[in-house]
Structures are given as structure tokens and as C-alpha cells.
Amino acid sequence: MTRFAPGTKERIRSLIEVCRLEEQYLQRTDSRLFAIALTPSTIESLPQNDILAERVDAFVARFGRLQDTLGDKLLPTFLILMEETPGAMIENLDRAERLGLIESADDWATIRKLRNRMIHEYVKNPSELADALNAAHEYIPALRASLEAIVQRISARLSITD
Numbered sequence: 020m021t022r023f024a025p026g027t028k029e030r031i032r033s034l035i036e037v038c039r040l041e042e043q044y045l046q047r048t049d050s051r052l053f054a055i056a057l058t059p060s061t062i063e064s065l066p067q068n069d070i071l072a073e074r075v076d077a078f079v080a081r082f083g084r085l086q087d088t089l090g091d092k093l094l095p096t097f098l099i100l101m102e103e104t105p106g107a108m109i110e111n112l113d114r115a116e117r118l119g120l121i122e123s124a125d126d127w128a129t130i131r132k133l134r135n136r137m138i139h140e141y142v143k144n145p146s147e148l149a150d151a152l153n154a155a156h157e158y159i160p161a162l163r164a165s166l167e168a169i170v171q172r173i174s175a176r177l178s179i180t181d
Contacts (some may be wrong), residue, residue: 023131024066027100027177028177031096031100031173031177034088034092034093034096034181035093035170035173037088038085038088038089038093038166039166041081041084041088041165042085042163044077044081045078045081045082045084045085045159045162046159046163048074048077048078049078049156049159050083051157052071052074052077052156053142053153054073054131055154057149057153058149059145059146059149060145061150062075062145062146062149063145075152076105077135078101078152078155079134079138079152079155082133082134082137082155082159082162082166083134083137084139085162085166086127086130086131086134086162089162089166089169090108090111090112090131090146091108092119092126093113093166093169094111094112094115094169097120097123097169097173098111098114100147100173100176100177101176107127108131109124109128111178112124112128115165115169118172119165119168120168120169120172121161121165121168122161122164123161125163126158127161127165129154129158130155130158130161130162133151133154133155133158134155136148136151137151137152157178158169167174
């Protein structure tokens with residue numbers, strides 16, 4: 020049986036809890052935001068529509084936070100638990116794909132780029148922002164599936180039930 024550093028299980032439980040909360044908040048915001056079609060003309064109305072603007076802001080923040088926590092914290096922690104050395108993000112994503120934790124490392128790279136597109140295109144280009152938001156919306160199931168796959172593997176490895 021592998022021995023883990025003191026506090027390892029607590030840290031992992033905390034990371035899982037944070038990811039689950041972030042996923043729940045993202046899902047709720049996603050449901051409210053995408054109750055309407057997000058088109059370039061809808062996005063052009065943001066300066067006059069505070070509710071929509073706040074939903075877009077919340078979606079962008081929550082989407083980014085979940086993918087950051089999964090990719091930058093939980094995945095490297097998982098790799099350490101598997102007695103591997105985490106590497107650069109693309110290496111970690113390639114390893115996660117080979118382990119069946121994510122469907123596609125390329126899709127995850129796209130997910131990571133979407134956050135930047137949503138932030139940088141926010142003010143300049145309604146069409147680009149609408150495209151990025153809609154693409155991010157389509158990737159939420161992939162984020163959720165990755166979270167579940169990682170949690171299942173960690174739970175089995177550490178006998179954690181959440």
C-alpha cells in the first residue's frame with residue numbers, strides 16, 4: 020500500500036469539493052444564460068442589459084475557474100497520486116487522454132483557449148464573443164465528464180467517498 024504525505028487526503032477532498040461547487044455554479048449560470056439564443060445581436064445588447072451582462076460575466080468566470088481548477092490543480096494532483104511527475108499542461112492533458120480521464124487533449128487545449136477568447140473579445144467583437152460563449156457552452160459536458168472520471172479514479176485509489 021502506498022503511503023501518502025500527511026494531509027494528502029484532506030487536500031484532495033478539498034479540491035474535489037471545490038470542483039464540484041464550481042461545476043454546480045457553472046451549470047446554474049449556464050442554464051440561465053443559455054435560456055435564450057446568444058447571437059451577435061444579443062451580445063450587442065449587453066451595454067443596455069445588465070442582467071444579461073452579469074450572466075455573461077458569471078459564465079466566463081465560472082467556466083474559467085472550473086477548467087483552471089481541474090487542469091491546473093486536480094489533474095496534477097491526480098498524476099502525483101499515480102506516482103507520476105506532472106509536466107507542462109499539454110503533457111498532463113496527453114497523459115489524461117491516454118488514461119481515459121479526458122476524451123481529447125486537443126479539445127481541452129481548445130477549452131483553455133476559449134476563456135481567453137471570451138475575455139478578450141468581450142468588448143471588441145460581439146460575433147466572436149457569441150461564438151466563444153456558444154462553444155464554451157458545448158464543452159461543459161466534457162468538463163463534467165472529466166471531473167467525474169478523475170474523482171472516480173482518485174476515490175478508488177484513496178478509498179475516498181464523496
